Amino acid sequence: MSNKYYEFFCPVKVIAGNAALEHVPYEFTSQGCKRPMVITDKGVRAAGLLDTVIGACEEGELDVSVVFDDVPADSSKETVTAIAKEYRSKKCDGILAIGGGSPIDTAKAVNILVSEGGTDIAKYSGAGVIKRPLKPFIAIPTTAGTGSEVTSVAVIADTKREVKLAFESSFMLPDAAIIDPRMTLTLPPHITAATAMDAMTHSVEAFTCMAKNPLSDAYAAAAIKKISNNLLKVMEDPNDADKRLELAQASTMAGIAFTNSMVGLVHALGHSLGAICHLPHGLCMSLFLPYVLEYNIEKIREPLSELLLHLAGPEIYAITPKAQRAEESIATIRKLRDDLYRHCKLPRTLQETGKVEKSQLDRIAQAALDDGSIMFNPKEVTLKDARAVLEKAWG
Secondary structure, eight states, X not given: OOOSSOOOOOOOEEEESTXXXXXXXXXXHTTTOOOEEEEOOHHHHXXXXXXXHXXXXXXXXXXXXXXXXXXXXXXXXXXXXXXXXHXXXXXXXXXXXXXXXXXXXXXXXXXXXXXXXXXXXXXXXXXXXXXXXXXXXXXEESSSSOOGGGOSEEEEXXXXXXXXXXXXXXGGSOSEEEXXXXXXXTOOHHHXXXXXXXXXXXXXXXXXXXXXXXXXXXXXXXXXXXXXXXXXXXHHOTTOHHHHHHHHHHHHHHXXXXXXXXXXXXXXXHHHHHHHHOOOHHHHHHHHHHHHHHHHHHHXXXXXXXXXXXXXXXXXXXXXXXXXXXXXXXXXXXXXXXXXXXXXXXXXXXXXXXXXXXXXHHHHHHHHHXXXXXXXXXXXXXXXXXXXXXXXXXX
């Protein structure tokens, strides 16, 4: 599965660790930005995280008085249009995104509109449509999962058509990503679990899909090891800032990996399920990961076997016969999902979500075939194949 030619690109400045937030004013002012708009959600404000960031910014004499804190969990075209309108009316000159994947993806889309003009974000969907640099943009993730702070992609819902619009351009990348453990300490258990499984899926698909390369492999393997070593410990002790930081760094590493190597069928199915049944993205990733690996196994046996070392550690890897390591990797992921279910009832099957009707599976399968992620899946997928994976994931 080695590629004789590949490209690797990640120009995002990563500022990580204690007091990382205090660097935000310098990063903006060095680009001539004095009045960035803050884009976030109600959960971030309710958790008191917005106060922490604004305090750090004001100490650095940065004007962060314009705040949009009503980004929904599944952001839409309408939300992007409304924020862009406010940005222009308040004469902002940059964007500070605070939150999980939805606020950061929303900020990317807003940045397109305020930089390129217009009111309909849909006209910019697709790959490579954006041809020039956008406004100054910094992302502060509050979940350890999406990796949006270092990716060149964004997904925005078209609620009327019930589809997800995808955007891809290197110009969409934030100028800086701020990884501060203070921002994930208040994350509830079920969101901690779901977002970590999002990062796990990014890493596993990056390591096993068609565009994998040596550099993305290094980031993906390191991320898997950090998640495997720290996720359950954080579930047991949510206030452990050091282990929270490990998960946050893993999410960033996973984001760097998959934005350079792409993803596959897990994301194609997950995007479709999220659009049709309105389930959180991280949960969708966790639901499909082991079933897609089973579907792909004969095409990915070698890299999946290698991942056992990072998923389960050197002792399990050493005692597992080489011919069984790929299956043991899947079993390890299944066990992790079982452990998370015991901790916070994170669903393992579509049935356990209570929000998916079996009558919707055909529609989800059809939509998955139209998702761009499926192009990089190591095994070709037919409608019948996608439907079969959904049947297994039903439970």
